[in-house]
Amino acid sequence: MTANALPTAAARPRRKQKNAGLKLFLDILNHGALTLVALAFLFPFFWMVSNAVRSDAEVLAVPPRLLPTEWQWENFAEAWLRLPFGRFFLNSAIVAGGVTAITIVVSALAAYAFARLRFPGRDSIFVAYLGTLMIPQVMLVIPLFLIVNQLGWVNTYQGMILPMAFSSFGAFLLRQFFLSIPRELEEAALIDGASRLRILVSIIIPLSLPAIGLLALFTFIGQWNNFLWPLVVVNGMEYATLPLGLSMFQTEQGTSWNYIMAGAALSMLPGLVLAVILQQVIYKGITVGAGFGGR
């Protein structure tokens, strides 16, 4: 490229061209090597699907074959209906959706109070919220189980949803975002006599959709993938979520591996789809984390 721009300097462009060739070669090599690493990284996904669509006898054949001799796509339907991964899928959706909905409403209300309203004890309550961010879940599980057991909520949706729906993280995240919205935007509405709830719903929330969406996404995925709480508070298949259902079949003698792999694939599907579709949103969200960690 530079060779045309500078025709007088005859010797230098040629060397530059050679360098450019070498650079291009190294660049292709670089991409190729990372592509190989990425393919190896994706292998477990391939292995899961490849074993989901073969016969059970072939899953345990030694040595294992890379691809099935006969592709049995009907295994997915079988796992969905008979095992019943369809039921687990529904339970996971109800629990993750329920926790997400409650978290968003409750966190937005609390965050607005923390960000905009003056009341006694505001800062100490907020510090108490922050202080619990580091509490390990496994420590809470024992007293939470005793509470839920006392309330007679074992094997119920409310028992699965409510104890997970009040994380202080949501209030913290939204407060930080609300603080970045200029106050002037609500002052006019306040003078006109609009209520605080009205202001939250019609001014603050529409401006905060990126933060609220991010909170919803991470809450939903976190609950969809949650294992420990369903394991403790559910027994039997009726209320089992996908991770719990998977672990139940895995420990049962004689459950077929091909169906377990089909169930694993079904449980991964929503997360994989969201990760691909929302990649830019996730990247931006984690970038906020990167900036936040730098503070």
Place this chain on the structure above:
Amino acid sequence: MTETVSTREATMAPPRRRNRMSAQEARTALVFLLPSLLGFIAFMLFPIIASLAISFTNWQLISAPSFVGFANYQRLFTLDPAFYTVLGNTLFFTLEYLVLNIVLSLGLAVWISSLKRGQRWFRVIFFLPTFTPAIAASVVWLLIFTPGGFMDTVFQTLALHVPNLLLDPKLAMQAVIIVTLWANVGYNMVLFNAALDLVPQSYLEAAKIDGASAWDRFWKIRLPLISPTVFFGTVMTAITSLQVFDQIYVVTRGGPGSATATLGFAIYQNGFGNYQMGYASALAWVMFIIIMALTALQFWLQRKWVHYDS
């Protein structure tokens, strides 16, 4: 609550109207905060206090609990031979996993940032497992590790004499670490990659003109500039890895023997396998104290390697 507001505002001698307004504001705040506060008290604050209280009892669910003082903690540290095994396993896992996670995620982040095109697709690929259930990843890896399965076949083909990972007490933890790395390395990778993107290009070009090699540019410019983010990632990863549970529950069940039993697994087993709520709660508090101590240690060490200048 309203009273405190009025007295405090009154000392500042504001006009009457403002006084009434801030009382009203406090009432509004209470209404807004109430759902969150009730949930926070019921499902966070009360359980934390209850957990501490239970750890001083011998509660076994069927019988009424009675106060036993420090007996659970005493049993932990002096009587229970399993405790030190569990503690050792947890620290071993955390240390090896943490080092490998940071090195690999940082390596991948730098590698991806060196690409001319396709950066975001590589980022997505390595991020994929972090959005999937750890249990699902664990059952897939269990099939890979199973005796006579894919992993054994690879070792055999390469003529490596490696015993089956799940059957060997010395190697079982490595299986857990492999699963955990695969499932989680993508998160820190994206975090570090995002931080590398924020490093001003002009710094790197200036260093290039001065003749600094890519190696030097990494160690002397890029790494120091993203060190606050690396620190953040390290602290968060350490906190979660001390709690490791899902992978162990599925892949090894703490075995063979108790070779991979970690604190998280022991708390679950004592609490919900043997219904020793008191003893399990004492274990949970030990875990919490270790998390706090390790985090404090990292904050203390950060002065040696983290650069916070703007």
